[in-house]
Amino acid sequence: MNNTMESILINTAHALMADGKGLLAMDESPPTCNKRFAIYDIPQTPENRRDYRELLVTAPGLGEYVSGAILYEETVRQLTSKGEQFVDVLEKAGIIPGIKVDTGTVDLVNFPGEKITEGLDGLRARLIDFASSGLRFAKWRGVFSIGEGIPTDECIEANTQSLARYASLCQQAGLVPIVEPEVLMEGHYSLDECFEVTERVLKSLFYQLYKQRVLLEALILKPNMVLPGLDCKDQKSVEKTADATIKCLLRCVPAAVPGVAFLSGGQNGELASERLNQMNFKYGSKLPWPVTFSFSRAIQLPALECWKGEAENTVAAQTILLYKAKCNSLARKGQYAMDPQNIV
Numbered sequence: 001m002n003n004t005m006e007s008i009l010i011n012t013a014h015a016l017m018a019d020g021k022g023l024l025a026m027d028e029s030p031p032t033c034n035k036r037f038a039i040y041d042i043p044q045t046p047e048n049r050r051d052y053r054e055l056l057v058t059a060p061g062l063g064e065y066v067s068g069a070i071l072y073e074e075t076v077r078q079l080t081s082k083g084e085q086f087v088d089v090l091e092k093a094g095i096i097p098g099i100k101v102d103t104g105t106v107d108l109v110n111f112p113g114e115k116i117t118e119g120l121d122g123l124r125a126r127l128i129d130f131a132s133s134g135l136r137f138a139k140w141r142g143v144f145s146i147g148e149g150i151p152t153d154e155c156i157e158a159n160t161q162s163l164a165r166y167a168s169l170c171q172q173a174g175l176v177p178i179v180e181p182e183v184l185m186e187g188h189y190s191l192d193e194c195f196e197v198t199e200r201v202l203k204s205l206f207y208q209l210y211k212q213r214v215l216l217e218a219l220i221l222k223p224n225m226v227l228p229g230l231d232c233k234d235q236k237s238v239e240k241t242a243d244a245t246i247k248c249l250l251r252c253v254p255a256a257v258p259g260v261a262f263l264s265g266g267q268n269g270e271l272a273s274e275r276l277n278q279m280n281f282k283y284g285s286k287l288p289w290p291v292t293f294s295f296s297r298a299i300q301l302p303a304l305e306c307w308k309g310e311a312e313n314t315v316a317a318q319t320i321l322l323y324k325a326k327c328n329s330l331a332r333k334g335q336y337a338m339d340p341q342n343i344v
């Protein structure tokens with residue numbers, strides 16, 4: 001990578017972590033998007049997915065709270081109802097367009113209950129194509145379940161090595177890699193168990209990134225927060241989860257990394273904002289990197305529920321989306337719920 005490319009990537013990574021902003025993940029695959037549509041009886045068609053995504057990216061003023069949006073390939077290939085490219089609409093709104101490039105997870109052979117993410121074959125050419133379409137960053141997600149004897153070291157190594165190979169290919173193609181190792185929330189596990197697994201995963205990830213010679217200054221980490229499993233009876237306070245998350249990240253994430261943008265992972269949306277807020281409120285400028293959001297469900301779901309696939313609900317759904325984006329923007333600054341303006 002030459003110096004010009006390096007500084008373009010570093011600038012993009014810093015722009016994604018701009019003060020008071022975070023990322024909107026809207027990169028659900030068609031099956032995942034359809035599952036969410038099914039809840040509200042929204043017909044599961046490419047046109048409805050297009051209309052819904054158009055509603056999101058055209059919400060007026062979204063760029064005040066959102067620095068980047070992660071698209072799915074289908075959306076990049078579609079045009080808005082006005083015949084525009086989604087990438088152009090985002091750029092005009094001051095939002096950096098990015099794309100999910102992994103092709104999903106499959107069972108990891110010989111390791112029951114564990115998954116490996118696919119998509120490395122042919123990735124180099126796809127990334128060049130995406131970069132020439134105006135996309136400026138990419139995302140790859142590896143997943144880890146906590147259960148009896150899992151995740152195994154082999155699953156962690158296989159997935160973190162793929163994440164590092166993906167990250168190196170992204171940087172070579174001029175795209176900032178968002179590196180997403182997700183410890184899934186399903187399970188009865190405790191906060192301490194999540195801490196231990198997240199630490200193992202992140203330590204392995206940064207070792208693999210080092211081995212693949214990935215430029216740490218030009219990537220964003222998208223991790224899970226350290227939380228008890230969804231079925232754990234001993235749910236902890238916002239402060240305890242924020243403390244555990246920051247302690248784990250400080251142990252594992254080098255200071256050279258420009259930023260951390262959390263996934264929401266099926267948490268209640270309000271709690272996701274409160275936890276992010278607590279991290280910024282308590283630790284904020286003492287951290288070596290900014291911490292922000294890269295949420296899908298925690299930002300989008302109330303807007304989807306309002307929209308219900310009806311054009312007449314578009315403006316109301318956009319108002320709700322903007323409200324959720326603003327809440328998380330405040331949480332990024334440690335000002336959420338302490339600001340009397342924090343109302344719809």
Ligand code: 13P
Nearest residue numbers: 025263264265295296297
């Ligand atoms: P959630 O915030 O809904 O977990 O989605 C984030 C994401 O990008 C999942 O890959």
